[in-house]
Structure formats: structure tokens, C-alpha cells
Amino acid sequence: MAKHDPHLDLLFHALSDPTRRMMLNRLARGPAPVTELAGPTGLRLPTILRHLSVLEEAGLVATQKDGRVRSCAFQPQAMQPMTDWLDEQRKVWEARLDRLDDYVMNLMKEREK
Template identity: 45%
Template sequence: MSQAVDLASLSGVFYALADPTRRAIVSTLGRGPETVSALAAPFAMALPSFMKHLQVLERSGLIRSRKTGRVRTCELVPQPLSDAQQWLADQRALWEARTDRLAAFVEALHQEEQSHDE
């Protein structure tokens, strides 16, 4: 792994992103901060249910919110997404290296078989 990533935090991020509603919220916040009412508007659910999604995202560190008067505004925290992306890139590199070695091994076996058949 190219840099140390807290696996417990990473688990929270992947748990939060496992839900399509929360992924949609993260996508929306990727364009900039939004109020809770603006975030909730596209979803056909009661506000308390929607707030539970926001709580999961906040606990995972993906978003933070602040309250000004009666208006709560949420914003994306990019670092947890960067950590998840880095972990995925590291895993991809690991598995690509393994499959490359397997392909080379199979090719060597194939060449060996062909030389024995001649």
C-alpha cells in the first residue's frame, strides 16, 4: 500500500457508500455545499429517515454539517473519498500484478508443452 489508510475508517466509508441514497447525496455535495432541505427534496422519504442517511455520512467522515439559525448546511469532506480511492488503486495494482504473473506462468507452461510436442 502506498500510504497508510485507517482500515476502520475505510470500512465506515464503504458502509456509507453502500446505499444508493447516500451515494446520491455525496454526488450532489460534490458540486458544492447544500442545505438539508435541498438535499432531501429529490427523495420520497420523511425527513427523519433522510436525516439518518446524513448521520451515517457524517459518522463516516464523508460530510460535515453546520447550523446557522434554523438552516443546516452540509458539505463534502474529500479526504475519506481520496483514502478509499487510494486503497482501491492499491488493491487493483496488487491484483493486476498477480494476474500478470499467472498469465506469464500459463504462457511459459504453454511454450514448454509446445516444445515437448515438437
């Protein structure tokens, strides 16, 4: 059984929602107040705050309160475990496809004989 990393579950869960991905896309350009993140979604503030809490729990967003304004910032380094896992999976599947290619090529050569 493969090693299970519960943090990966949090990351993939956080990225599974299009609203949260949109919020991260906006934050990739720089920090923003919660009201700015809520604007294009058409969602009410409590819903936006729930989305932000999912992103915070995964470590993708850090928030800071200054007076009445809560600002959010993207934490791109939090995506590294997911990137590492995806790279491992890519290597596994490329090796499998290479073996399949070798097998098919050998079958074709045997048929030519």
C-alpha cells in the same frame, strides 16, 4: 492478516447505500441545505438525517446550522484512505494477473516443443 482500518468500514458502509451516494453526488457540486438533499429522494426528514449522520460519521459530509437551516458540504479528502486501499488492492491483483499470464505463456511454450 491484513491491517484492519475501522475507518475504511465506515467509508464503505456510507457509500453502500444509493441514497447516500446520490446525496454525495449532489454535494460534489457544492453545499446544500438538508431540505434540498431530501427533495429528490421522497424520504421523510428523519430518514434523511439518519443518512446524513452515517455520512458525517465517515467524515464524508460536514454540516453547519445557520438559524433554522442546516447546510451540508462534501469533504472529498475523507475518501483518501479508501482510494489508497483500492490502489493497494489493484497492485496486488495486477501482480497476480501478471504471474498468471507468465505461467500460461510458459505452459503454451512448453506445449509447442
